[in-house]
Amino acid sequence: MHELAASGLRLDLNVFDYLILALYFLTVLGIGFAARAAIHTSADFFLSGRSMPAWVTGLAFISANLGAIEILGMAANGAQYGLMTLHYYWVGAVPAMVFLGIVMMPFYYGSKVRSVPEFLRRRFNNGTHLFNGISFAVAQVLIAGVNLFALALILEALLGWPLWLSIILGAAIVLVYITLGGLSSAIYNEVLQFFVILAGLIPITIIGLVKVGGIGGLFEKVRQTPLGEAGLHTWSNTASTDNPLGANWIGIIFGLGFVLSFGYWTTNFAEVQRALSAKNMSAARRTPIIGAFPKLVIPAVTVIPGLIALVTVKGLGAETGDLQYNYAIPQLMRDLLPNGVLGVAVTGLMASFMAGMAANVSGFNTVFTYDIWQSYIRKDRDDAYYLRVGRIATIGGILIGIGTAFIAAGFNNIMNYIQALFSLFNAPLFATFIVGMFWKRMSAWAGFWSLVLGFLASLTLYILHLSKVLKFHSDLDESFWGAGAAFVVAVIVAIIVTQFTPPKPENELRGLVYGLGGTTTSGEVIMAGDRVWWRNPVLLGVIALVLAVLLYIPVW
């Protein structure tokens, strides 16, 4: 009992909770060993042999995003900003996921590229390819490090495990199952993680709601808090910035809903890779759309617990210590869960850390092997060679991730660190993509320069922010402006450079640009597998969008 004094968040796990946790680790490793038997070629390792059914890739797609930072962060935002946090789901994710499935996936999947950088090489040139390949690889190991560090922090607070032990253990498990089973192993584990994470979050929500007297009681109690009535609305105060999020509707729709959201969901290879492993075009297009349906309702187990914590945990919202908003869910776990479901919840939390990290690592090893090593360093070796490189890259990526965990330790708010990385890498990439996909005249070098200068624009703002030359309201404010600047600069540069450089011949762009159908984007191929109406990606996508709008009505 004396350990309880060490941290106010310490959970009292018993032998059954540890049994549940241990069974989970064994299962995860077992998947790795079993998946290994199915790996004979590099395509098996990096793309699961393009054999996955849509429900599997769809759940993996959402699970790759459902890392613990996301879960803890969204509960924290729920406590801090109230229901406006829902914008991160219904405006900030679902439309982009539907757009990816309906509009962009025919180009990605149909062109048979193995990665997002490879698409850039075919659409533009080697320079664009190499720049994006390297920046993606760097970003992935940095983010993997963030996941590891966050995992270690939370385990130290909850279980009293020392930081180094959690970092090594988390890294070792992910290392084993990805090195053995590659993407299949990552995807299978993600699907499993999806259910375990939910099984951990649902009891928190149920008991929490019982405690506060249901949704009605919760809302009534939120009105008594400093957040007040404004915390129970999503749009009604957005004509000005006088609302908890401090953003008006233009910022929400164009900033969050367009630049940030489309940049993340449509060009982030760690996500897109899940769809590329699908077994046919229809399954690939449905992947992000199937993921959109859980995304619609996940706030019920993240944002709602955030609000429950706001009204039940006294003093929540401190700058440091156990009462930071980030610990909203751990606080509820400690207060409400008896042993048994507590073990499931801790397992779900660990599962979500590993889901996030595994997505980074499996994206990294593919891009490193195909887009850097095979393209520029050792060409024309046999397939077994690249399979070996992929496994070594996995090990290397995780070792570097352990190193970058200590970079993340230097940031006091890891969510803002991640946002900074996204504004640096994803925003210019999305601009280059969207122009290149819809404007066939855009030249190869326009792609390169828009990507590089967009990145530099965001980097410049970031450095000016760090050196305090420019003043922003907050780190988050900076990353929003950084993303916006990167987007605008990338689009302008694309247009200007295109005027002075020759276009790519049309026959090289078939299947890559809107309006230039190739053999792979003809209607017949796209519609293959769509013959039953309920598998039609367009119909499913429209249903997801309509639901997103309808869900807003009660919380207007």
Add this chain to the structure above:
Amino acid sequence: MANETEAGRRRAARLFDVRLVIGGLFVVYGIIVTVIGLFDSTAEVKKAQGVHINLWMGLAMLVFGLLVLLWLRLSPPDALPEPADETDTKPSDEPD
């Protein structure tokens, strides 16, 4: 195209079905948590605001696990009908 689909199916057949793992783990979790729930002390039920959460979650996980196994049983991966045709499902939002 036919060859590719064929190759894809063979690869899929080599790989075990993920439903087996999900169903299996949830059945085991369901049993463990249900049994814990049967022996929950009043203090633990009180902590959970009077909800027998271990019992309910345990049974829910058990049922969910069994349903997944049943689904696997009813449409095993090697008995899939035509190429490019999988046993699909509406996305499941909750495990129970």
